Amino acid sequence: MRVKIVLAYDGTSFLGSQKQKETSNTIFGIFESILSQLGIQQNVVASGRTDKGVHASYQVCHIDLPPFWMDIKKLQYVLNKMLPQSIFVKKIQKVSSDFHARYDATSRVYRYIIKEGQRDPFLNRFVTFVDGIDIQKISQNIKLFMGEHDFAYFMKNGSDVKSTIRVISKTFVYQHKGNIILYFEANGFLRSQIRLMVGALLQLNAFEIQQQLSLEKKI
Amino acid sequence: MRVKIVLAYDGTSFLGSQKQKETSNTIFGIFESILSQLGIQQNVVASGRTDKGVHASYQVCHIDLPPFWMDIKKLQYVLNKMLPQSIFVKKIQKVSSDFHARYDATSRVYRYIIKEGQRDPFLNRFVTFVDGIDIQKISQNIKLFMGEHDFAYFMKNGSDVKSTIRVISKTFVYQHKGNIILYFEANGFLRSQIRLMVGALLQLNAFEIQQQLSLEKKI
The missing domain is CATH 3.30.70.580 (Pseudouridine synthase I, catalytic domain, N-terminal subdomain)
Known part of the structure; x- marks a missing residue:
């Protein structure tokens, strides 16, 4: 069964x-x-x-x-x-005998939680504390990841995958109980891709992110 | 300084x-x-x-x-x-040069958090999941610990202390965001005392707790 x-x-x-x-x-x-x-x-x-x-x-x-x-x-x-x-x-x-957890999944969703201010020892496993979060900039730039891209620059080195192309179908930013949540939905993700995209959103501007997505310049 | x-x-x-x-x-x-x-x-x-x-x-x-x-x-x-x-x-x-963190403390407060229902892997470090919590019974029995008692039966074996007498000045139970919180305030606590008192509140009745507090019967 x-x-x-x-x-x-x-x-x-x-x-x-x-x-x-x-x-x-x-x-x-x-x-x-x-x-x-x-x-x-x-x-x-x-x-x-x-x-x-x-x-x-x-x-x-x-x-x-x-x-x-x-x-x-x-x-x-x-x-x-x-x-x-x-x-x-x-x-x-x-479930029926042809159900397949991997192949039948239509998308995967990740949420990355960031928060302004002093770090909290009881939340550090779940929340990344960051100073000076520009939520408007992040909300705009997170849309740059939408669609089909070669995410080769958003993958941890040494990963062994056939293709570094992924399709991101939904991204947005929302606030919940004082947290800022970055939402990503895609057919799949590369190793460390979420972490590297969030790092880019916090540290880079739109032009620099576009450069990385077009494989022009790795930062 | x-x-x-x-x-x-x-x-x-x-x-x-x-x-x-x-x-x-x-x-x-x-x-x-x-x-x-x-x-x-x-x-x-x-x-x-x-x-x-x-x-x-x-x-x-x-x-x-x-x-x-x-x-x-x-x-x-x-x-x-x-x-x-x-x-x-x-x-x-x-602080002034005669401030002393230990001797100047007038009381110590502990909160023990319990919750009904399925355990939550994101809360297990902070919350103990228990089935069938009788909050009314606990609210009544927690008052039995008030005042000066010999807590020898509420101490982990092998502890090395001069006296097992402590004075508990405040105890109560309250609910907060779906959690049940057991509050204990005292001049000091023995090793594992809070955990053992909470265990008693969950498993024993008033008579059995009184027996332990009067050192009659260790359960």
Whole structure:
């Protein structure tokens, strides 16, 4: 039986979401090792990868359950007892056998939270404190990323991808409870792309961002 | 020049506040090592100790600054640049040379936050998720701790203290943004006392708590 699993996690103390040979300290490294303790030997397929230190509020995955795990309410309960406090199973739901968490995802959404003023030791895992935020400039310039671009200059070096072209379908800035939230929606993102785009929005002007998007000048 | 320093910290990844010989991973172990990098070789005197995993929103301390550190605004700025993100200097303020963070403290306040329902991976460092909270019972029973008691049964074993008698001057329960907050104010607390009192409030009835406070029966 194929099930869709929705996870939320605080990524602070993990080395990214994807399973790695070198370390077990990744979201899916831990998740799969706990599944295997329950007799579920499966590679979890996730909608996308998150980088080191990145959190997820709604990461969609799928696995095929062995026949002895029919009680998905109980499975959710047991998983949440066994998982570290920083990883939480929000939902497990039966889906059709051709559901695919990665290929069926129509878009991925990232939110990057920044805030003016003194840093707060209780928020530092979720919020980047920045001085002198020009919210109007950021709201305008974030639109430069819209559409299809070669994001080669917005990718961490050493990434191994077939193409650095991505299509960003929605970007905007909004305020919520004193935070400034930068919203990005795309078919997919390159490694560190969000962080590098936010860095550009904070430090560069429109002309410099356009130069980078047209691969003219890497700053 | 003596200064009062107010710290806030997320205690999650530290082994308590107090400096230890065995590890440098404590709040004041780290704080003093950074002070010493700035030429300030001082034992920081704090108003009180916090246990492993306990946070502080307003920990008052004092030190005596050497004459070359007169610019306390700059000192605060430099400290906040050097400290880990989880420790923050809220305030540095000149005080009279007889000010003492520990002896001049008239009371210490702790808040313990509990919440009904599914655990939240983004709040687990600050909130304990509990099912079936009887807020009325807790509001009544928290008053049992008021006044002077021998809290020997509300102390972690192996603690080395002269007396286990403490005077609790204020306790109450209130709700804030969906959280239930247990408030305790006292002249001082024993090691793990707050955690053990909260455990008692969640699991015991009034009679059982009174038994423990009168040292009749340890549960």
